[in-house]
Amino acid sequence: MITQELIDYVKTQLASGITREKVTSDLLGQGGWTMEQINEAFQATQQTAPQKVSQSDSVLEMTEAPKNIKYFEWLMYASFVASAAIWIFQFGSTGFPVAMIAVVVVPIIGILIKFVCVYRVVYHRAEWARIVLVVLLALNAFSILGFFYYAFTNPLFLVTSLPIILEIAATYFVFTAQSSAWLTAHANSQVSGTYITDNTKWTKVIPRINKIFTILSVGVFVVVVLSFGGPSVFTSDLAFFAFAMLGTIIVIGAINYFETFKLAKRYVNSNSKLDTWFTVLVVLRNLVLFLSVIPGIQLIGMAAMVFGGIPYLIVYYFMFRARNKSVVAV
Numbered sequence: 001m002i003t004q005e006l007i008d009y010v011k012t013q014l015a016s017g018i019t020r021e022k023v024t025s026d027l028l029g030q031g032g033w034t035m036e037q038i039n040e041a042f043q044a045t046q047q048t049a050p051q052k053v054s055q056s057d058s059v060l061e062m063t064e065a066p067k068n069i070k071y072f073e074w075l076m077y078a079s080f081v082a083s084a085a086i087w088i089f090q091f092g093s094t095g096f097p098v099a100m101i102a103v104v105v106v107p108i109i110g111i112l113i114k115f116v117c118v119y120r121v122v123y124h125r126a127e128w129a130r131i132v133l134v135v136l137l138a139l140n141a142f143s144i145l146g147f148f149y150y151a152f153t154n155p156l157f158l159v160t161s162l163p164i165i166l167e168i169a170a171t172y173f174v175f176t177a178q179s180s181a182w183l184t185a186h187a188n189s190q191v192s193g194t195y196i197t198d199n200t201k202w203t204k205v206i207p208r209i210n211k212i213f214t215i216l217s218v219g220v221f222v223v224v225v226l227s228f229g230g231p232s233v234f235t236s237d238l239a240f241f242a243f244a245m246l247g248t249i250i251v252i253g254a255i256n257y258f259e260t261f262k263l264a265k266r267y268v269n270s271n272s273k274l275d276t277w278f279t280v281l282v283v284l285r286n287l288v289l290f291l292s293v294i295p296g297i298q299l300i301g302m303a304a305m306v307f308g309g310i311p312y313l314i315v316y317y318f319m320f321r322a323r324n325k326s327v328v329a330v
Contacts, residue, residue: 075170213286
């Protein structure tokens with residue numbers, strides 16, 4: 001049930017040139033309204049007056065990429081060239097032994113993935129691609145920390161860290177307000193006018209995955225605890241592994257609960273291209289949960305949490321923000 005106050009607020013915001021996406025985001029984040037109520041309020045306003053689109057948004061949608069996007073593109077290309085130059089410098093004088101092929105295959109694949117992401121951001125305005133680039137940059141966290149540690153004591157290390165420095169600068173430009181507005185405007189225009197009867201990813205797929213993996217993981221955990229002496233395992237030599245299992249279940253279980261009972265209700269009447277990527281993240285997270293409660297291979301799950309936890313949370317956070325801005329009413 002909506003109020004006349006909500007309808008008047010939406011009318012006022014639209015008349016001021018504020019976009020529908022911004023009004024929706026504000027009401028979801030601060031007003032406590034549901035998507036169903038917000039959509040109803042917009043429908044009420046459209047019956048009396050057409051939505052006003054600000055001139056700046058219209059111009060932004062039609063013009064070419066802003067300067068910050070161009071800076072991002074060329075800085076990323078410069079980082080690729082710097083990486084290639086460093087490899088040539090390292091192996092040029094001594095030759096390139098066959099055994100070193102495996103050493104550079106992974107970085108080469110990484111550069112190819114980054115190149116595709118840069119191309120998608122600049123020429124297809126794909127918002128998800130910049131999130132992938134942040135994840136790949138986060139995987140170099142140890143190199144970044146090393147840069148800050150050795151930058152003032154080892155000039156050679158400063159040179160070899162040039163590709164990462166360039167990537168950090170490029171990442172800054174692609175996440176500026178100007179770049180975000182340009183990408184978001186395209187995402188909103190791409191999905192505008194698209195309607196679905198029900199968002200099955202959030203009403204069925206994601207909740208089902210979360211519930212199945214949570215039940216399986218808790219069940220395996222209980223069986224393992226009982227097999228190793230019941231509650232006494234928490235005071236035995238295996239206490240570290242037992243608490244690690246329990247902690248994993250609590251943390252990931254909390255995220256599963258949030259998605260299944262909170263986000264599912266929020267996104268049931270909206271659609272976004274990011275929902276597919278949310279599903280992928282849900283599957284990966286729950287696989288880590290399941291691996292972390294199985295004796296023998298528990299270390300695999302723990303390693304995945306240690307090395308992939310921070311990149312995962314970064315991706316999840318930015319996807320969550322982008323999802324709230326790129327909703328399409330059913």
